[in-house]
Amino acid sequence: MGFWRKWRRGFCIRRLSALLFIFAPLFCIQFFFGPGLPDLTRNSRGRIRIRTSENGTRITQIGDFGSLLISMLPDDLAFTVFVPSEAAFEHVLKLTAKTSLMNDKMNATHAILSRAMAFCAVSQRVDSAAVPLLKELLLESVSGFRISVSRASNGALVANNVKSELVDIRKGEIIVHIMDGVIMDAEFEQSFLPDN
Numbered sequence: 001m002g003f004w005r006k007w008r009r010g011f012c013i014r015r016l017s018a019l020l021f022i023f024a025p026l027f028c029i030q031f032f033f034g035p036g037l038p039d040l041t042r043n044s045r046g047r048i049r050i051r052t053s054e055n056g057t058r059i060t061q062i063g064d065f066g067s068l069l070i071s072m073l074p075d076d077l078a079f080t081v082f083v084p085s086e087a088a089f090e091h092v093l094k095l096t097a098k099t100s101l102m103n104d105k106m107n108a109t110h111a112i113l114s115r116a117m118a119f120c121a122v123s124q125r126v127d128s129a130a131v132p133l134l135k136e137l138l139l140e141s142v143s144g145f146r147i148s149v150s151r152a153s154n155g156a157l158v159a160n161n162v163k164s165e166l167v168d169i170r171k172g173e174i175i176v177h178i179m180d181g182v183i184m185d186a187e188f189e190q191s192f193l194p195d196n
Helices: 001-034 063-071 088-092 104-120 188-192
Strands: 047-052 056-061 079-084 135-138 146-151 157-159 160-172 174-179
Touching: 063 079, 063 088, 063 104, 063 174, 079 088, 079 104, 104 188, 157 174
Parallel strands: 079 174
Antiparallel strands: 047 056, 135 146, 146 157, 157 160, 160 174
16 A cells, blocks of 8 residues: 555645646746737937935936846736946946847847846845845845845945945836846856957
């Protein structure tokens, strides 16, 4: 009797493993390359109004690449995105609005942005107040990459040694933190280093 129970249990585990092996890649492909992706257009600038108690209202520029990166996520689900600033997109990822958004470069730009999004998006809401002061909070990005976030005494966030320029911007259920760099793993970073 014990043999049959063990055999059935092993059979069920093998069947569940096979289903997971089949459907997990399909879900990932649908999530990153599904029909909900935006049309990449040159005129899609993302201006967000932010209210501050001392200065009234000021306008900050997320820019083309930040807007495209954020629009890859559904805004009705809880996400936190550590979006690189426009200067970081240009300096680190070598993306410029004049060249990278041309029709012949759109596929490469989209591939870079979707890969960057996998490292800087977290599938939970993390505003700056949720991060302990001067202590680390460990998060996991949608690709499984570990992000260590801490909050300085001035309210700025530091994620994997990248400092924030602006925090707690909301777009639906998404919280956006604009960073002064790009959060990515060593392998992805290696592809942007100069050859010499």
